[in-house]
Amino acid sequence: MNGPISRMIAHTVGMNHSFATQAVHAGREDLAELGVHAPPIDLSTTYPAVDSHVEADRISRFAAGLQPPGSPLYSRLHNPTVGRFESALATLEKAEAAVGFASGMAALTACLLAAVAAGKPHVVAVRPLYGGSDHLLNCGLLGTRISWAEPGRVGDAIEADTGLVIVETPANPTLTEVDLAALAAECGEVPLLVDNTVATPVTQRPLEHGASIVLHSATKFLGGHGDVMGGVVACGEEFAVRLRQIRIATGGILDPFGAYLLHRGLATLPVRVAAQSATAAELADRLADDRRVSVVHYPGRSPRRPGQMESGGAMLSFEVVGDATRVVAAVGLITPAVSLGSVDSLIQHPASLTHRIVEETDRQSCGVNAAMLRLSVGLEAVEDLWADLDQALKAA
Numbered sequence: 001m002n003g004p005i006s007r008m009i010a011h012t013v014g015m016n017h018s019f020a021t022q023a024v025h026a027g028r029e030d031l032a033e034l035g036v037h038a039p040p041i042d043l044s045t046t047y048p049a050v051d052s053h054v055e056a057d058r059i060s061r062f063a064a065g066l067q068p069p070g071s072p073l074y075s076r077l078h079n080p081t082v083g084r085f086e087s088a089l090a091t092l093e094k095a096e097a098a099v100g101f102a103s104g105m106a107a108l109t110a111c112l113l114a115a116v117a118a119g120k121p122h123v124v125a126v127r128p129l130y131g132g133s134d135h136l137l138n139c140g141l142l143g144t145r146i147s148w149a150e151p152g153r154v155g156d157a158i159e160a161d162t163g164l165v166i167v168e169t170p171a172n173p174t175l176t177e178v179d180l181a182a183l184a185a186e187c188g189e190v191p192l193l194v195d196n197t198v199a200t201p202v203t204q205r206p207l208e209h210g211a212s213i214v215l216h217s218a219t220k221f222l223g224g225h226g227d228v229m230g231g232v233v234a235c236g237e238e239f240a241v242r243l244r245q246i247r248i249a250t251g252g253i254l255d256p257f258g259a260y261l262l263h264r265g266l267a268t269l270p271v272r273v274a275a276q277s278a279t280a281a282e283l284a285d286r287l288a289d290d291r292r293v294s295v296v297h298y299p300g301r302s303p304r305r306p307g308q309m310e311s312g313g314a315m316l317s318f319e320v321v322g323d324a325t326r327v328v329a330a331v332g333l334i335t336p337a338v339s340l341g342s343v344d345s346l347i348q349h350p351a352s353l354t355h356r357i358v359e360e361t362d363r364q365s366c367g368v369n370a371a372m373l374r375l376s377v378g379l380e381a382v383e384d385l386w387a388d389l390d391q392a393l394k395a396a
């Protein structure tokens, strides 16, 4: 069951297969040979290590961020079920490699530690980001130093010790879009990390637009059912080696059952995102025509630029004329909760919850105001969602 590890099975789903086919088959290439239909879940924490001399060499190679074939030795070093998910996600993001983590924040932490370890602790980032990411960068907990810059000013903000440029597009929670190709050009030799959680690889593959690193809170659309927490970074093999070194040393690995659920989620990702996006676009139109709403933020409403998403996606935010918090309190079908990307719709007040940890002046500077609500559109029927929003807006 230990099977071939992720590096060995990556990309055997043909590049000439469509994205939807890759979503179903990637990371499953060896299943027929194993005589099974569903990917096995390997819950082992440890593995027999009979020949200590051989294993001594292998453990050194794992610690160096490599993936030697054979027994994983210990599941903090490698887990085959995690490897399958990593291989599949790398295929979908068109990356050489992917590295799974316990959460999106653990994934971001590893990227920041890699920059610090490389002697390049300065980070340039574009607001808004998810509030937790903003906080981690702004507080400098991991030894990074932050400069916030708008697109077009990023190049000027880069210094000799800049290790990363970070952007989230569409951004959480404003859904602001950034032209990735233009931003990548500003970055020059500095790696551009794109948080692709909201976009998903269905609508945007940042590596195709000049980014070097793609980060996901896999908890969101990749899992898609609100029942698994994880994070993943898709990147070149060289950076993946550094991330695996950090993951082994710090222990923020994705668990095998979580990896199984995330891998299963990838199979339906294209159809979920397509259906949820169609509903979100319709709701965005109706909200834009509603006098109880002052502004709707939804990607793709202006002429498309190169590097923009291929569709509007399943997230929208809107600003309420009345008290936004009363809308949250009044929804019935929609769940008032943080998180996003699930099969069921979620609504939340960013100024109170996801972006509470960001200083108010910083929130205001990037458009996260008290009137704003963020809606993650699920798979419910559009008329049922609209009826719920309509009655909740009446309450406000």
Ligand code: MET
Pocket (backbone or CB within 6 Å): 130, 172, 217, 338, 339, 340, 353, 354
């Ligand atoms: C604890 S706040 C949130 C979680 C999640 N990243 C979101 O944007 O909803």
